[in-house]
Amino acid sequence: MSQALAAGTDVAIASLGARAFEIPLDAPESDGTAEWDSTVMVVVEAHAGGETGLGYTYGSRACRVLVDELLAPAVVHRDAFAVSAAWDAMVAACRNAGAVGAASMAIAAVDLALWDLKARLLGLPLVTLLDPARDEVPVYGSGGFTSMTAAELERQLGGWVEMGIPRVKMKVGRDPAADPRRVGLARSAIGPGAELMADANGALSRKAALAFAEDVLVHAGAVWFEEPVPSDDLEGLRLLRDRGPAGIDVAAGEYGFAAVDFARLLESGAVDCLQADVTRCRGITGFLRVAALCDAHGVDLSAHCAPAAHVHPCCAAARLRHLEYFHDHVRAEALLLDGPGEPEDGLLRPDLTRPGAGYDLKHADAERYAIR
Numbered sequence: 001m002s003q004a005l006a007a008g009t010d011v012a013i014a015s016l017g018a019r020a021f022e023i024p025l026d027a028p029e030s031d032g033t034a035e036w037d038s039t040v041m042v043v044v045e046a047h048a049g050g051e052t053g054l055g056y057t058y059g060s061r062a063c064r065v066l067v068d069e070l071l072a073p074a075v076v077h078r079d080a081f082a083v084s085a086a087w088d089a090m091v092a093a094c095r096n097a098g099a100v101g102a103a104s105m106a107i108a109a110v111d112l113a114l115w116d117l118k119a120r121l122l123g124l125p126l127v128t129l130l131d132p133a134r135d136e137v138p139v140y141g142s143g144g145f146t147s148m149t150a151a152e153l154e155r156q157l158g159g160w161v162e163m164g165i166p167r168v169k170m171k172v173g174r175d176p177a178a179d180p181r182r183v184g185l186a187r188s189a190i191g192p193g194a195e196l197m198a199d200a201n202g203a204l205s206r207k208a209a210l211a212f213a214e215d216v217l218v219h220a221g222a223v224w225f226e227e228p229v230p231s232d233d234l235e236g237l238r239l240l241r242d243r244g245p246a247g248i249d250v251a252a253g254e255y256g257f258a259a260v261d262f263a264r265l266l267e268s269g270a271v272d273c274l275q276a277d278v279t280r281c282r283g284i285t286g287f288l289r290v291a292a293l294c295d296a297h298g299v300d301l302s303a304h305c306a307p308a309a310h311v312h313p314c315c316a317a318a319r320l321r322h323l324e325y326f327h328d329h330v331r332a333e334a335l336l337l338d339g340p341g342e343p344e345d346g347l348l349r350p351d352l353t354r355p356g357a358g359y360d361l362k363h364a365d366a367e368r369y370a371i372r
Helices: 062-073 083-093 101-123 126-130 150-162 180-190 206-220 234-243 261-266 283-297 307-315 327-336 363-369
Strands: 015-030 034-047 051-057 137-142 167-171 194-199 224-225 251-252 275-276 300-303 320-326
Touching: 015 101, 015 234, 015 327, 034 062, 034 101, 034 327, 051 101, 051 307, 062 083, 083 206, 083 251, 083 283, 101 224, 137 150, 137 194, 137 251, 150 180, 167 180, 167 206, 167 224, 167 320, 180 194, 180 206, 180 320, 206 224, 206 234, 224 283, 234 261, 261 283, 275 283, 283 300, 283 307, 283 320, 300 307, 307 320, 307 327, 320 327, 327 363
Parallel strands: 137 167, 137 320, 167 194, 194 224, 224 251, 251 275, 275 300, 300 320
Antiparallel strands: 015 034, 034 051
16 A cells, blocks of 8 residues: 555646557568557556556557656546546547547546555555455457468467467458368367367358358367457348357357447447457446446457456456457567466456555566557
């Protein structure tokens, strides 16, 4: 617990700033609709009462500008314990700049930092502050990029199963002619006991997605088809749910930014499992509101990417199914952060020995990746 809090004085947010880091990948990657060769992490540090809270998002370096120009003025000097009030102020500050997209991601980074700061001021692990519903979070290994050779695909997916992760996800949709063989290789690599998941990143048409599910995924015993069509095609997603094979859940939501985005997916019956990303949906404050929507609709929630940022809030989500252990982000967090844990037996657990979210920026190591 901070000295200021112990003394009973008010604790105001003294300062807040952002930096951007670009981490080159170990190899160029692609999915059904995009190609990339680096990961950008925008990191926010919030200071109050002698403590520093850390938050981050994965996205454009423009998030750093939004933090510095719009969000910091809205947050600094506010009560460090009134995170929801700061969240409301940030959303309002972004109104004329567009409060979704990059602005929501910038808000997410600050919100994560403020929750981390609040927990550190109280001397508590963040999960304790959030009131956990569980002690551990199931994860699935995620990668299986379309840019991989057959050997690389088998090695990565099979490696997760060897680590004890009983479910893996691969990318499909870039080359439909090659995908049946790739899916078959994936099933052989992970064995019959592991769950196989597929992600088209919205690359397919409605009819192509339905045929792929029936002709390829069923025969491989897949259990998950993520964004078979673009995530804003609610009718297409609902078609896949209604007409697709039994036993294959349709998922979407990773590109949701505001509560209304998730409400539309749920109210239209578009998904069997809703996805949300704490680094996109305006942070922990936004993520827990999405979790409440899932609970109200009786639909499971799956967390998208950024495992270090998700493990604490995932423990507080009532209907959580699992968390994506995404190759790029696992690698980036290991390089830039001190503290992210590794899954054991397919489960991630919050570190209860450390206050806050359980990680700190490796300032010296991160400097080599800083965007000037």
